[in-house]
Amino acid sequence: MKRILVTGACGLVGSDLVLALQSKFGSENIIALDLHDPPKEFQGRFEKMDVRDFEKLKSLILQYDIGQIFHLAGLLSAGSEKNPDMAWDVNLSGLKNVLDIAKDHNIRVFWPSSIGVYGETTPKILTPQHTSFEPNTMYGVTKVSGELLCQYYHHRYGVDVRSLRYPGLNGYKAMPGDGTTEYAIHIFYGLIRENRYECFLSADTRLPMMYMDDAIRGTLMLMDAPSEAITIRTSYNFTAISFTPAELVAEIRKISPDFKIIYKPDYRQKIADSWSQSIDDSQARKDWGWKEEYDLPKMTTALYEGIKERISNE
Numbered sequence: 164m165k166r167i168l169v170t171g172a173c174g175l176v177g178s179d180l181v182l183a184l185q186s187k188f189g190s191e192n193i194i195a196l197d198l199h200d201p202p203k204e205f206q207g208r209f210e211k212m213d214v215r216d217f218e219k220l221k222s223l224i225l226q227y228d229i230g231q232i233f234h235l236a237g238l239l240s241a242g243s244e245k246n247p248d249m250a251w252d253v254n255l256s257g258l259k260n261v262l263d264i265a266k267d268h269n270i271r272v273f274w275p276s277s278i279g280v281y282g283e284t285t286p287k288i289l290t291p292q293h294t295s296f297e298p299n300t301m302y303g304v305t306k307v308s309g310e311l312l313c314q315y316y317h318h319r320y321g322v323d324v325r326s327l328r329y330p331g332l333n334g335y336k337a338m339p340g341d342g343t344t345e346y347a348i349h350i351f352y353g354l355i356r357e358n359r360y361e362c363f364l365s366a367d368t369r370l371p372m373m374y375m376d377d378a379i380r381g382t383l384m385l386m387d388a389p390s391e392a393i394t395i396r397t398s399y400n401f402t403a404i405s406f407t408p409a410e411l412v413a414e415i416r417k418i419s420p421d422f423k424i425i426y427k428p429d430y431r432q433k434i435a436d437s438w439s440q441s442i443d444d445s446q447a448r449k450d451w452g453w454k455e456e457y458d459l460p461k462m463t464t465a466l467y468e469g470i471k472e473r474i475s476n477e
Contacts (some may be wrong), residue, residue, distance in 0.1 A: 410459065
């Protein structure tokens with residue numbers, strides 16, 4: 164079989180996705196790529212590279228005879244606001260490099276979009292698949308632009324590129340970053356280490372969320388679907404659950420009744436307020452059978468157990 168390349172392999176999604184692909188296709192067939200060194204426990208093939216370097220990226224893809232690329236490398240919402248010029252360069256130049264190579268070598272591509280594409284004019288409740296996109300962050304601007312670029316390369320060049328608008332994703336195999344939804348992971352580190360957490364969003368901030376196992380399973384379902392089943396070539400709405408920090412705290416207090424939470428909203432509150440509270444992902448469910456498995460209580464238990472084990476191994 165042709166091999167599979169995962170860029171951004173050390174990130175929150177990449178850490179889980181690489182393991183899932185290795186389990187499904189064999190470690191020898193998965194090439195992990197990141198700008199940073201892999202964690203000490205990483206096993207498999209790894210390449211250190213900047214996806215903005217077109218010639219090196221092309222050489223590596225041809226060297227390993229790559230047939231699929233999961234292009235995850237990019238800056239997230241808060242990081243993009245700190246350095247918008249780099250966000251534009253990494254998020255879009257890297258994507259265009261991947262699409263140009265895929266165009267010439269018949270490679271199937273997955274690229275993640277995000278709820279960051281939504282803005283003040285987007286309907287907040289059950290956001291439809293086709294709606295207004297006027298984001299007020301550089302992250303959102305790069306995601307909207309990336310969606311249109313993917314659709315263009317499919318229509319113009321026939322590139323089989325597929326995408327999901329990821330909600331907030333919650334996992335534990337990698338350390339959380341500075342994304343706006345990642346309070347829902349950081350909170351468990353606060354719970355286990357200090358039994359307290361200072362939240363940078365207000366208690367009633369409702370956002371679409373998903374446990375990482377569901378996200379990985381859905382991503383692989385999308386990539387396994389026959390091409391004729393894919394009706395969306397920008398990015399599919401994709402979700403599982405929606406909750407507020409207060410609702411998550413209520414679940415956490417079933418584990419630790421005296422858990423202390425302090426709400427101190429920062430600049431990320433404005434980002435969160437521009438996003439949807441819930442999403443209509445019926446097109447994904449219709450086209451390729453998407454259905455989540457984790458609700459809020461089940462996700463809370465899984466994150467608590469996973470992060471507790473991670474901390475104990477530090």
